[in-house]
Amino acid sequence: MTVRLFVPRDAAALSVGAHGVALAFEAEIRGRGLDATLVRNGSRGLFWLEPLVEVETPSGRVGYGPVGPGDVPGLVDAGLLTGGAHRLSLGPVEAIPYLANQQRLTFQRCGVIDPLSLDDYAAHGGLDGLRRALALGGAAIVDAVAESGLRGRGGAAFPTGIKWRAVLEAEADIKYIVCNADEGDSGTFADRMLMEGDPFLLIEGMAIAGLAVGAEKGVVYVRSEYPHAFRRLGQAIDIARRRGLLGFDLLGSGRRFEMEARLGAGAYICGEETALLESLEGKRGQVRFKPPLPAHHGLFGRPTVINNVISLASVPFILAEGAAAYRDLGHGRSRGTTPIQLAGNVRRGGLIERAFGLTLGEIVEDYGGGTLTGRPVRAVQVGGPLGAYWPTSLFHVPFDYEAFLERGGMVGHGGVVVFDDSVDLAAQARFAFAFCAHESCGKCTPCRIGSIRGAETLDKIIAGEAPEANGDLVRDLCEVMRDGSLCALGGLTPLPVLSAFDHFPEDFERRPRSAAP
């Protein structure tokens, strides 16, 4: 029987040489006349092992990694096609502790299947949610999503069911489903991995959202920094259309849903939902005043559901397995699972899908294994560029929306960026202001001008100029930005800045200039 060999085509795997590995295997298969086919899967999200090659054996999938093109002949000699032992052997992939200790619902197929095979998708439980949704009808779908406790995974954690109900109840000739795939936060890659590794899941989630609220048109806004994901999603949409998963007659039900993918153009603010809608309309990505909410007045003025990739991709499971199966997982008011993305200076960076409630320490130490450089962990930034910097003394805090808020931080889109003891938190605070200045849409003065003043003031502190007085100035500035900004770019930039000041004061106590020799 033909053996299936898996070499990821995920962008991160490609970034460390997966393409060369695939070519080397193709050459071996041809050259030796091996009875094997190459499948280009997504990534499992165990990035320190990429390129991670897998072989399907009678006793399950066996892994090797990280594999370089030069390792390939030796791997074939060692009997990789039957799971033979080799220096790079990882054993059964699903028994690797990092993966075995996860609860993969949304990412259950990512890295497992051929992302562009609808048959593979269906054989692994795909489309069950959509079939169930077709049997239920709009209001019952919305009820299921509400009961599941799902909250938006894009950052604001707003209950998805409530949002959908508002659009269901809105009267309009046209409604839209918009997927936010702008994923601008540093330290995050869950949306990218999913679009590359299991794009039909997002398509299925969007179609279910369409059925739920009575929308027949969907648009995915993909950031331009993700050319691979954009291509893969486009291919998947074409296949879905040809196979009747999209179009005039969804799975033969007579219902219709069409969708397309659009490219952003390098603007962080376009991840903010109203700026994103402006951008989709072909305009500058400027934030709109709310109300009216997108649910009533969204894309081209029509009622619009706008959700993050992971929010939409969580829905098929909820429909297929029931709201309770999802809601029963989690911690406090944070229900279900979430993909934590472990990144930065960490030995084992990757994607960890778990029920809410893991502590920061478990994430960074147990999964991550400490820093890549081997030096002590000093800080982690959670939730992207608008998220707080955390000291290790807070590593007992559970991953939970409310628990993070209580301590002046946020979960955001679930990115955890690790820094070792060489980090300078004054420099990081300066970057937070500079990033805000670079990405500000320009609508409000505290954000547009305050961020520039903030960066200048931090330059003075870093240069040792009146650190105390300038520190007070920064705090005042943060207050003005927090209270006087229309959106969270200006409003939350104080979070990384003030957390750096509060938890790492020693980095701001520079020697006064006059004391220098």
Added chain:
Amino acid sequence: MSGARQSSRLAEWDAGATTRIVEDLRHLDGPLLAILHALQDRHGYIDDQALPIIADLLNLSRAEVHGVVSFYHDFRRRPPGRHVIKLCRSEACQSVGGERVARRLEASLAIAAGETTPDGRVTLESVYCLGNCALGPAALVDGKLYGRVDEKLLRHLVSPEVAA
């Protein structure tokens, strides 16, 4: 798509091609970004002469088109070098020495981020996260993603021996 096809295969700007691109894409809802991407894919930048043509065909004011072009970091107003390095400058890459890579690259290419070498070989740009944050420092070189980069690797990727 921007970033996917830089380097030597770029076409010179011409009015006819601009008109064709706009005609091809104007049926889209909110077509302007898609049109600008198509233009930049073809020429590597958005020529000033394209703006009035787009404005006329889409029934927009020139100021509106200009406002959009200038809002988005992706859109270049000048032709890029034959190779484009987009180096990630965000936090996860900073945590593994990304800024050091940026400084060394700027020094060895003798340009600042956002500039092109005088011989027209390399344009260096800053981007803010490429979704490769567990394998940083990350960079897109002529549309290809690389992880764990250093200055030596990046210079190698755009050197005459390796790249055309």
